Amino acid sequence: MFDTQPSRDELLALIAPCKGLPGPLLVMLHAIQDRVGYVPASAIPVLAEELNLSRAEVQGVISFYHHFRDRPPAKRRIEICRAESCQALQGDRLTAHIEQRTRLRLGETSADGSMSLQPVYCLGLCSASPALMIDGTVHARVTPERFDELLSQMETRE
Amino acid sequence: MSAAIVYVPRDASAAALGADAVAAEIDRQARDRGIAVRIVRNGTRGLTWLEPLVEVVTPIGRLAYGPVLPGDVPGLFDAGFLGGASHRLSLGPIEQHPYLKNQQRVTFARVGVIDPVSVAEYVAHDGFQGLREALRTSPADIVRIVTDSGLRGRGGAAFPAGIKWKTVLEQSAPQKYIACNADEGDSGTFADRMLMEGDPFQLIEGMTIAALGVGASQGYIYLRVEYPHSHRVLTEALAAARGAGFLGQNIMGSGAHFDIEVRLGAGAYICGEETSMLESLEGRRGEVRVRPPLPAIKGLFGMPTVVNNVITLASVPAILHKGAEAYRQLGSGRSRGTLPLQLAGNLKHPGLVERAFGLTLRELLYDYGGGSASGRPLRAVQIGGPLGAYVPVSQFDALIDYEGLSGIGALLGHGGIVAFDDTVDMARMARYAMAFCAHESCGKCTPCRIGSTRGVEVIDRIVAGVDRQQNLEVLNDLCETMVHGSLCGLGGMTPFPVQSALKHFPEDFTRGGSH
Numbered sequence: 078m079f080d081t082q083p084s085r086d087e088l089l090a091l092i093a094p095c096k097g098l099p100g101p102l103l104v105m106l107h108a109i110q111d112r113v114g115y116v117p118a119s120a121i122p123v124l125a126e127e128l129n130l131s132r133a134e135v136q137g138v139i140s141f142y143h144h145f146r147d148r149p150p151a152k153r154r155i156e157i158c159r160a161e162s163c164q165a166l167q168g169d170r171l172t173a174h175i176e177q178r179t180r181l182r183l184g185e186t187s188a189d190g191s192m193s194l195q196p197v198y199c200l201g202l203c204s205a206s207p208a209l210m211i212d213g214t215v216h217a218r219v220t221p222e223r224f225d226e227l228l229s230q231m232e233t234r235e
Numbered sequence: 236m237s238a239a240i241v242y243v244p245r246d247a248s249a250a251a252l253g254a255d256a257v258a259a260e261i262d263r264q265a266r267d268r269g270i271a272v273r274i275v276r277n278g279t280r281g282l283t284w285l286e287p288l289v290e291v292v293t294p295i296g297r298l299a300y301g302p303v304l305p306g307d308v309p310g311l312f313d314a315g316f317l318g319g320a321s322h323r324l325s326l327g328p329i330e331q332h333p334y335l336k337n338q339q340r341v342t343f344a345r346v347g348v349i350d351p352v353s354v355a356e357y358v359a360h361d362g363f364q365g366l367r368e369a370l371r372t373s374p375a376d377i378v379r380i381v382t383d384s385g386l387r388g389r390g391g392a393a394f395p396a397g398i399k400w401k402t403v404l405e406q407s408a409p410q411k412y413i414a415c416n417a418d419e420g421d422s423g424t425f426a427d428r429m430l431m432e433g434d435p436f437q438l439i440e441g442m443t444i445a446a447l448g449v450g451a452s453q454g455y456i457y458l459r460v461e462y463p464h465s466h467r468v469l470t471e472a473l474a475a476a477r478g479a480g481f482l483g484q485n486i487m488g489s490g491a492h493f494d495i496e497v498r499l500g501a502g503a504y505i506c507g508e509e510t511s512m513l514e515s516l517e518g519r520r521g522e523v524r525v526r527p528p529l530p531a532i533k534g535l536f537g538m539p540t541v542v543n544n545v546i547t548l549a550s551v552p553a554i555l556h557k558g559a560e561a562y563r564q565l566g567s568g569r570s571r572g573t574l575p576l577q578l579a580g581n582l583k584h585p586g587l588v589e590r591a592f593g594l595t596l597r598e599l600l601y602d603y604g605g606g607s608a609s610g611r612p613l614r615a616v617q618i619g620g621p622l623g624a625y626v627p628v629s630q631f632d633a634l635i636d637y638e639g640l641s642g643i644g645a646l647l648g649h650g651g652i653v654a655f656d657d658t659v660d661m662a663r664m665a666r667y668a669m670a671f672c673a674h675e676s677c678g679k680c681t682p683c684r685i686g687s688t689r690g691v692e693v694i695d696r697i698v699a700g701v702d703r704q705q706n707l708e709v710l711n712d713l714c715e716t717m718v719h720g721s722l723c724g725l726g727g728m729t730p731f732p733v734q735s736a737l738k739h740f741p742e743d744f745t746r747g748g749s750h
Contacts, residue, residue, distance in 0.1 A: 098496075099536060102518030107460075107499055128518075141520040141677075142501030144460050160422030160671075161617055161664070162653045165580035166608065198504060198621075198671065199420055200461055201428045203579035203653065204283035204586050205248050213463070217251035 083113055088123045102128060102138055106145055115146040151186050151193035153231060155179065156210040159196040162203035171207050174221040178228060238271035239317040242290040242297070244347070245276035246432045247464035248425070253304060254287040260308040261289070268312060278433020280347035281587030282334055290329055293319035299329035334584060334603060339565065341573045342550050343589045346433030352471040354479040357436040363481055365552030369444040370489045372555075377448035378404050381551060383559035385571030390416055390507075390544030391619065391648040391724075393570075393637050396551075399541060402531035403449040406539035413445045413454035413493075414516065414535055414542045418500050418507040420459060421620025423651030426575040427545035429587055431458075431465040434549070435472035439482060439495060441548035444555055445541050446493040454495040455535070457512050460502055469497050504621075504675040508723045509542045511677060522677045523723040544649070546575060567593030570636035578604045580653035581613070592636035596626065599635065600654060611656040615740070617664075619648020621671050622728035624735035625661065644735065646728075661740035665733045666694045672729040682717045683726025689713060690733065697744050707744075710737070 083091070091112055092105040105124060110116050116139055125132045139145045157163075157172055176182055179194055186193040202208040205217030211227060219227075243249075243258040258274055265272035279286060288301035289311075298319045300311060307324060314322040326332060340346075349356040357363070369377050382397025403411060415438065419427040431438060442454045458466055473495055476482040484492050498516055500506050506515045510524035513535050534540025550572065554562045562572045570592035576599060578585045583605030590599075600606070600613065607613050615625045624645040626633070633643045640647050655664075669690035676683045690713055696706045714730035721727040737744060 100517035100519075103501060103515065104498065104518070106501070138518070138520055141522075142503050144500075144502035161621060161667070162423050162579040164664075164667070165653055165655045165659070197461070197502075198674070199422045200247075200251075201419060201425045201459075202248050202251050203423045203425055203651065204281075204577065205252060205286065206580065206585075208251060215247060215251040217248060 082117050082119055083109075085119070085123055088120050089127075092124070092127065096127070102130075102135070103142075106139065106142075110145060115149050118147065149190070151190050153192040154195070154210075154212055155193065156195045156197045157183070158198070158200050158202070158206070158208045159183075160199040160203075162199075163207035166206040168207040171209075171219060171221060171224065175209075175224055178225065238273040240273050240275060240292040241317070242275050242277045242292075243287065244279045245351075245464065245468070246279035246286075246429060247462070248283050248429075249279050249286040249288070250464060252286045252302065256305045257287045257289065257303050257308065260305040264308055264312050270312075270317065272317070275350050277349065278346045278351050279429060280329060280335060281343070281429060282332065282584070283586040284584050285326065288326075288329075289316075291317055291319060295319065296328045296330065299326040299332070300324040301326055334586070334588075337603075338589050339573050339591050340589045341553055341562075341565070342437070342546060343430065343434070343575055343587065344553075345437065346429060349434070351433050351435055351468055352475055354436065354475050354481070357434075361556065362436055363440055363487075363552075365555035366440050366443055366481065366487065368555045369447050370487060370491065374404055374448050374450060377444065377555070380559045381448065381554060384554045384562040385559075385566070385569075386547065386550055386554060386562065387570070387637070388544060389546035389550070389574070389649065391421075391646070393647070396543060396547055399531050399543070400445065400448050402529065403451075403539045403541050406532060408539050410453070410536070410538045411449055411451040412535045412538055412540040413442050413449075413451045413495075413548075414513065414530075414540050415442055415454065415456045415548055416507060416509060416512055416542060416544045417456050417458040417462070417465070418512060419462075419545070419649070420504040420507045421622075421649055421651055423579040423617065423653035424577050424620060424649045425579075426577050426587060426650060428462055428465055430545055430549050430575075431462070432468045435469050436476060436481075437549045437552055438469075438545055439472060439476050441551040442495060443482065443486065443493050444551050445543070445548060447491060449539070449541055451541065452492055452494075454493065455516055456495060456497045457500060457506070457516055458497055459500045459506075466497065466499065473497070503677075504671075505677045505723075505725055508725065511723070512542070513540070520677070522679045525722060546649075565591035567591070567634065567636050568638050570638065574635070574647075574650050576635065577649075577651040578654070579651060580616075581607045581609055581656045582654045583608050592634075593639075594635055595632050596635060596652075597631040599652070600631065604654065607654065607656045609656045609658075611658065613654055614657040614659055615655050615661065617653045617655075617732060618651070619646045620651055621668060622646075622724055622731060623648050623651075624731045625664065625739060626735070627739040646731070661736040661743040662694065662698050662746075663743075665736040665744075666691055666698075668729055668732040668736075669694060672725060676725060680721045680723075680726050682720035683729070686713050686717045686726065687729060690717075690729075694733075694744075698747055700745075700747060703745065707737075
């Protein structure tokens with residue numbers, strides 16, 4: 078990941094491989110976020126110019142999709158599935174436990190940016206509910222005790 | 236002595252339960268003990284409660300152990316599991332397991348059996364036989380065979396696949412596309428993911444046959460970003476298929492050309508709706524399009540496009556290989572063939588069950604699913620994702636096919652079933668349906684964009700006992716408006732779980748409050 082905001086040239090280099098594709102805006106946004114960690118505001122005019130779109134159109138696409146972020150992600154990211162199958166297996170109890178352990182409410186990021194707690198709607202692991210994702214790695218059949226183990230592993234990694 | 240062969244699934248559900256760590260531990264133990272072991276990362280068999288499920292190849296077939304945790308691995312070696320020795324995690328010959336033995340695996344025949352990215356194994360298990368047949372068949376005959384098979388779209392709309400293909404075939408255009416909908420966002424569904432991670436060549440083969448049938452040269456798989464495991468498997472499989480001459484230029488020496496690109500979604504449920512998916516593939520906000528024109532006439536980039544779900548396309552190779560009649564013979568009424576049913580939520584034995592249409596919900600939930608995981612009585616199931624109706628126990632004798640379920644006011648959708656025990660609060664589930672719609676609405680239609688938020692508020696008032704009778708009327712009016720005033724299924728079907736919860740479980744809405 079970049080420590081500072083990427084320059085215009087760096088952004089152009091990131092999107093260069095997608096330029097020949099038809100309808101490439103989403104592909105470019107993924108390329109930027111995968112590398113930078115988010116889609117910086119400075120990317121909007123670059124993309125608009127490259128694709129002959131208005132800046133509003135580019136902004137509109139970024140804001141439409143839950144996946145794209147406009148600021149750097151927290152250092153540790155917990156995403157809890159809140160969909161029906163996980164609710165059917167005590168997902169609410171797990172969520173309450175995680176909120177209490179992390180001292181964060183669902184949807185919040187800690188003030189120092191060290192941890193975020195987000196809801197997601199279905200990870201496709203519905204035959205092993207409840208499921209969650211920590212820093213992009215999926216875990217299923219998670220009990221409060223199992224979450225505590227995962228949390229302490231997370232703290233050891235730091 | 237040749238290396239012992241051990242299968243450890245790479246499927247996301249197995250990985251989420253520790254399969255990668257199990258595979259690493261098997262490798263480490265084998266090295267430490269100086270034993271030659273070849274680990275194959277297969278798909279999952281779909282007996283998810285037994286994952287991570289490890290299989291070893293023995294003279295009497297593949298023997299399974301599960302669920303295996305990394306800490307169990309030394310003990311398995313000590314017991315001699317590589318030779319099939321007995322252990323407390325022994326499950327015996329996996330193919331004799333009643334959950335699997337009593338299924339009719341057609342589309343999922345290879346899933347969990349083969350190495351998903353090995354062309355050689357795919358070919359050894361009847362792979363590319365459908366494509367071989369298609370290359371000998373005229374486009375009109377390919378379309379006719381698919382029509383004759385009775386295959387209907389497995390994404391939820393259940394539209395006859397062959398009729399859609401015929402429309403695309405009849406268009407004259409400089410470019411046609413095959414767009415595979417792999418944006419499997421419905422809660423309770425995972426068949427697409429399991430198929431892509433367990434047998435991706437079958438999807439590639441099905442898309443290629445569709446291309447030959449309608450005259451398309453480019454295909455896209457629109458894959459949800461929540462499926463990184465699928466993305467890795469598909470990327471490997473596409474490269475392997477190209478390398479072996481089954482995709483790209485001059486397919487199997489026929490002179491035909493077709494290629495596939497995977498495009499990732501970005502966390503928008505609405506992009507599973509076909510026109511919204513096309514917008515997203517074109518790089519725009521995933522807002523639904525007004526139909527007509529149909530995507531089959533004016534679809535991706537304005538060109539005729541076949542839009543089919545993963546399972547629909549993956550069903551095609553077997554139809555071409557074994558013939559329309561073999562597929563058509565399976566099923567009930569106007570629902571032909573098999574359906575991968577996905578058992579999720581509060582069940583003892585959740586997983587994937589492929590059966591011909593026509594079994595009952597009761598059979599599925601108790602004979603396969605084993606009843607609730609919690610040990611409490613089941614109270615309701617939701618069928619077909621977050622827009623599907625809630626079905627009470629009294630209707631569990633309904634037949635699982637398109638017509639049987641619509642007869643009880645439910646929809647089969649993509650075949651996902653989420654079970655709830657008697658602790659469920661159905662007013663909460665109805666509220667959740669509205670809240671989910673508000674979260675995922677693309678914003679194009681007012682009844683969906685605004686109505687869903689009003690729906691949450693009205694349900695809150697009903698539950699709190701504020702002007703309950705009047706608010707129940709408002710909720711019903713609101714549901715009617717959403718059903719009739721929305722362009723697509725999100726706004727148009729969100730009322731189904733709400734109204735079915737109200738109809739079958741009215742007591743949950745009137746428990747609290749003062750009136």
